[in-house]
Amino acid sequence: MTYQFTSESVSEGHPDKVADAISDAVANYLLAEKDTNRAAVETLVTTNLVILAGEYKTDRVVVPAEITMLVRNVIKEIGYEQSGFHWADAEIRNHLHGQSSDIALGTDDFGAGDQGLMFGFATRETKAYMPAPIYYAHGILKELAYRRKNWTGVWGEFGPDAKSQVTLNYSEPGKPLSVETVVVSTQHNATLAHAELSQLVQSVVKDIIPLRLLDDTRFLINPTGQFVIGGPDGDAGLTGRKIIVDTYGGAAPHGGGAFSGKDGTKVDRTGAYMARHIAKNVLAETVYDTCQVQLSYAIGVKEPTSVTAWVDGEVNPAIGTEIMKKYDLTPKGMIEYLQPNKASNLLASTNYGHFGDKDVSWEKINGFV
Numbered sequence: 001m002t003y004q005f006t007s008e009s010v011s012e013g014h015p016d017k018v019a020d021a022i023s024d025a026v027a028n029y030l031l032a033e034k035d036t037n038r039a040a041v042e043t044l045v046t047t048n049l050v051i052l053a054g055e056y057k058t059d060r061v062v063v064p065a066e067i068t069m070l071v072r073n074v075i076k077e078i079g080y081e082q083s084g085f086h087w088a089d090a091e092i093r094n095h096l097h098g099q100s101s102d103i104a105l106g107t108d109d110f111g112a113g114d115q116g117l118m119f120g121f122a123t124r125e126t127k128a129y130m131p132a133p134i135y136y137a138h139g140i141l142k143e144l145a146y147r148r149k150n151w152t153g154v155w156g157e158f159g160p161d162a163k164s165q166v167t168l169n170y171s172e173p174g175k176p177l178s179v180e181t182v183v184v185s186t187q188h189n190a191t192l193a194h195a196e197l198s199q200l201v202q203s204v205v206k207d208i209i210p211l212r213l214l215d216d217t218r219f220l221i222n223p224t225g226q227f228v229i230g231g232p233d234g235d236a237g238l239t240g241r242k243i244i245v246d247t248y249g250g251a252a253p254h255g256g257g258a259f260s261g262k263d264g265t266k267v268d269r270t271g272a273y274m275a276r277h278i279a280k281n282v283l284a285e286t287v288y289d290t291c292q293v294q295l296s297y298a299i300g301v302k303e304p305t306s307v308t309a310w311v312d313g314e315v316n317p318a319i320g321t322e323i324m325k326k327y328d329l330t331p332k333g334m335i336e337y338l339q340p341n342k343a344s345n346l347l348a349s350t351n352y353g354h355f356g357d358k359d360v361s362w363e364k365i366n367g368f369v
Contacts, residue, residue: 001171001172002169002170002171002177003169003170004167004168004169004170004180005131005133005167005168005170005250005251006133006165006166006167006168006181006250007131007133007134007137007165007166007244007248007249007250007251008134008137008163008164008165008166008183008244008245008249009134009137009138009140009141009163009164009165009245009249009352009353010141010162010163010164010242010245011141011144011145011160011161011162011163011186011351012078012145012160012350012351012352013078013079013080013145013159013160013161013162013187013230013231014161014162014163014231014237014242015045015046015161015231015232015234015235015236015237016237016238016239016240016241016242017237017242017350017351018043018045018074018075018078018080018231018232018237019043019044019045019237019238019239019241019260020043020239020240020242020259020260020261020350020351021074021078021260021350021351022041022043022045022050022052022071022074022075022239023041023042023043023054023239023260023261024041024260024261024346024347024349024350025070025071025073025074025347026039026041026043026052026067026070026071026096026261027039027040027041027260027261027262027263027346028343028346028347029066029067029070030056030058030060030062031058031263031341031346032058032059032060033341033342033343034058034059034341035264035332035335035336035341036059037056037057037058037059037060037263037341038055038056038057038058038099038104038107038113038263038265039054039055039056039057039058039261039262039263040054040055040056040099040113040261040262040263040266041053041054041056041096041239041260041261041262042054042238042239042240042261043237043238043239043261044236044237044238044239045085045232045236045237045238046232046233046236046237047084047085047232047233048084048085048086048089048090048091048232048233049090049091049093049232050071050075050090050091050092050093051093051095052067052071052092052093052094052095052096053095053096054096054097054261055096055097055098055099055100055103056096056097056098056099057098057099057104064094067092067094067096068092068094071092072087072088072090072092073087075087075090076088078160079148079149079159079160080160080231080232082159082231082233083233084229084231084232084233084234085231085232085233107265107300107331109302110265110302110330110331110332110335111265111299111300111301111302111331112265112267112297112298112299112300112301112302112331113262113263113265113266113267113299113331114257114266114267114268114297114299115296115297115298115299116255116256116257116267116268116271116296116297117255117256117294117295117296117297117306118255118257118267118268118271118272118274118275118294118295118296119247119252119253119254119255119272119275119292119293119294120272120273120274120275120276120277120278120279120280120292120293120294120295121247121248121251121252121275121276121279121290121291121292121293122276122279122280122282122283122290122291123174123251123283123289123290124174124283124289124290125174125176126356128355128356128357129279129280129283129284129356130248130353130355130356131248131249131251131252132166132168132176133166133167133168133249133251134166134245134248134249134250134251134353135356136166136179136208136209137164137165137166137249138352138353138356139208139209139352140164140166140182140184140204140205140208140209141162141163141164141184141352142351142352143204143207143208144158144162144184144186144201144204145160145162147204148160154192154196154200155200157188157189157191157192157197158186158187158188158189158192158197159186159187159188159189159227159228159230159231160187160230160231161186161187161227161230161231161234162184162185162186162187163183163184163185163186164182164183164184164185165181165182165183165184166179166181166182166183166209167179167180167181167182168180168213173289173290173313174289174290176213177213178213178214178215178216178217179209179213179214179217180217180218181217181218181219181220182205182209182217182218182219182220183220183221183223184201184205184219184220184221184222185221185222185223185224185227186201186221186222186227187227187228187230187231188222188227188228189228190226190228194221194222194225194226197221197222198219198221198222201219201221202219202221205219239258239260239261240258240259240260240261241258243256243257243258243259245353246258246259246353246354247272247353247354247355248355252292253292253294255268255271255272255294256268257269257272259272259349259354260350263340263341264331264334264335264338264340264341265331265335267295267297267331267334269340270331270334270335270338270340271295271297271304271329271334272354273334273338273340273354273361273362274295274327274329274334274337274338274362275293275294275295276293276354276355276362276363277338277361277362277363277364278291278293278309278323278327279291279292279293279309280363280365281365281366281367282309282311282319284365284367285367286311288311288312289312290310290311290312290313291309291310291311291319292309292310292311293307293308293309293310293323294306294307294308294309295307295329297331302330302331302332303329303330304329304330307320307323307324307329308320309323337361338361338362339361340361342361344359344360345360345361345362348360
């Protein structure tokens with residue numbers, strides 16, 4: 001049996017990822033790496049406009065001007081100096097406010113910040129224990145951004161906004177045969193000819209995906225022919241709209257909750273990180289090819305309402321029992337173990353997926369059995 005599977009990724013300059021990056025940077029400012037602080041930051045970006053909303057609880061002195069400058073620095077680092085979205089010219093509207101006292105009833109004592117279900121997944125398809133389509137889709141855009149920012153010459157003609165999509169042919173689950181199609185749409189200056197852009201993007205793809213998988217691959221590079229107007233000037237962006245890009249590219253379920261802008265009591269973020277960590281560690285010390293873990297929570301309640309594990313597609317109650325024995329799955333336990341409020345963890349996870357080749361705590365392999 002052969003079949004195809006497709007996943008997509010978006011660059012750090014995609015409007016939704018611009019919003020995610022701003023939300024994470026502002027959350028990092030409010031949390032100040034303290035587990036007792038709280039943040040739930042939402043961002044909207046459009047033509048030369050950034051709107052912040054959400055809630056927080058912090059012991060630091062919040063200076064609005066500092067938040068405004070922080071937002072501008074995020075936009076500048078991504079590379080937006082365009083007439084329709086410029087780090088120095090964009091209007092910044094700050095509508096953040098204090099945390100709801102009703103929500104605080106549940107989170108002050110480290111109960112779950114909301115109800116919800118989370119999934120973690122790991123597979124042996126790639127060295128990062130990630131599904132191959134999303135792994136390669138991320139890699140293409142990450143390398144494209146690196147060259148745009150660090151290489152000279154024609155690479156300066158590329159803009160921050162980009163998307164990729166990779167379709168793989170499989171002989172059976174977990175066994176990629178070849179890459180059927182690669183789609184990349186990337187923003188560029190009007191002076192860059194399509195033929196040259198296509199050749200340059202294909203060179204990136206061939207440096208990321210093993211050549212043995214690219215024998216008969218179809219390349220669709222900027223299929224519309226032109227992508228000059230991009231970023232928030234081309235399309236509005238919102239925090240949390242790229243949850244499948246952030247996780248497994250559709251190869252595994254997603255509970256529904258977004259990640260960016262949230263503190264560790266928000267279990268839709270921390271629980272998903274923990275489930276991924278567990279699934280990856282199960283594979284690292286067993287002979288299984290895939291592992292999927294589901295956790296669920298109720299608002300204000302510390303212990304999970306369910307813990308279930310699948311290996312190679314089948315529920316394994318024994319592994320589920322071992323998970324509950326080995327790990328403290330309360331919000332406080334997961335926060336202490338993973339340290340999601342730590343800047344090096346929070347800010348490193350915003351772009352190119354929250355899992356995979358990441359120097360973050362939940363990607364560490366430190367033993368399951």
